[in-house]
Amino acid sequence: GDSVTQMEGPVTLSEEACLTINCxxxxxxxxxxxxxxxYPGEGLQLLLKATKADDKGSNKGxxxxxxxxxxxxxxxxxxxxxxxxxxxxxxxSDTSNSGxxxxxxxxxxxxxTP
Amino acid sequence: xxxxxxxxxxQILAAGRRMTLRCTQDMRHNAMYWYRQDxxxxxxxxxxxxxxxxxxxGEVPDGYSVSRANTDDFPLTLASAVPSQTSVYFCASSDAxxxxxxxxxxxxxxx
Numbered sequence: 001g002d003s004v005t006q007m008e009g010p011v012t013l014s015e016e017a018c019l020t021i022n023c024x025x026x027x028x029x030x031x032x033x034x035x036x037x038x039y040p041g042e043g044l045q046l047l048l049k050a051t052k053a054d055d056k057g058s059n060k061g062x063x064x065x066x067x068x069x070x071x072x073x074x075x076x077x078x079x080x081x082x083x084x085x086x087x088x089x090x091x092x093s094d095t096s097n098s099g100x101x102x103x104x105x106x107x108x109x110x111x112x113t114p
Numbered sequence: 115x116x117x118x119x120x121x122x123x124x125q126i127l128a129a130g131r132r133m134t135l136r137c138t139q140d141m142r143h144n145a146m147y148w149y150r151q152d153x154x155x156x157x158x159x160x161x162x163x164x165x166x167x168x169x170x171x172g173e174v175p176d177g178y179s180v181s182r183a184n185t186d187d188f189p190l191t192l193a194s195a196v197p198s199q200t201s202v203y204f205c206a207s208s209d210a211x212x213x214x215x216x217x218x219x220x221x222x223x224x225x
Contacts (some may be wrong), residue, residue: 044204044216
């Protein structure tokens with residue numbers, strides 16, 4: 001079935017450093033791709049999404065581009081802040097399922113230090 | 115607008131006991147989901163419902179049941195809890211265009 005693989009953490013960065021979290025996917029169809037963020041003690045929040053090849057999702061300074069040729073959806077930010085410390089999940093909409101259920105990666109923990 | 119609420123926030127449960135986790139959304143989304151989150155495993159789909167009156171099995175449905183009597187509510191029941199069901203449980207809902215919205219989660223410990 002469809003699946004997502006994302007880089008393992010934890011990732012530790014200094015404030016204002018550049019961030020890249022890699023995410024690749026396997027899908028038989030044409031899934032939508034998502035990045036979710038989970039702050040400590042909270043539920044998941046949608047960070048950004050892309051619904052077709054070459055789409056770029058962006059929000060709060062984060063970006064990710066849907067690359068069909070490399071089956072990737074890497075999350076990037078040019079200058080991270082301490083408040084970006086969280087766990088980030090890459091996900092895709094499972095085309096084999098009914099509805100809009102998501103397949104998630106295992107999550108990447110990001111710690112940004114002052 | 116509350117979005118999605120879950121209850122209880124946390125629970126400690128003896129093995130063998132029955133437990134129902136509650137989930138309510140006020141966004142009139144047709145689709146709802148239950149996931150469990152375990153360290154190193156990410157989120158795994160337990161059950162889903164595309165619309166009121168229908169349900170389906172996800173990746174890890176064994177030991178869990180759901181019902182969808184109306185659009186707003188999607189309770190998850192553990193008929194006889196086991197320690198391997200210790201986890202954080204998230205309910206979510208979605209429409210066709212905006213992705214999934216998650217509740218705050220229920221932390222369940224089965225002893």
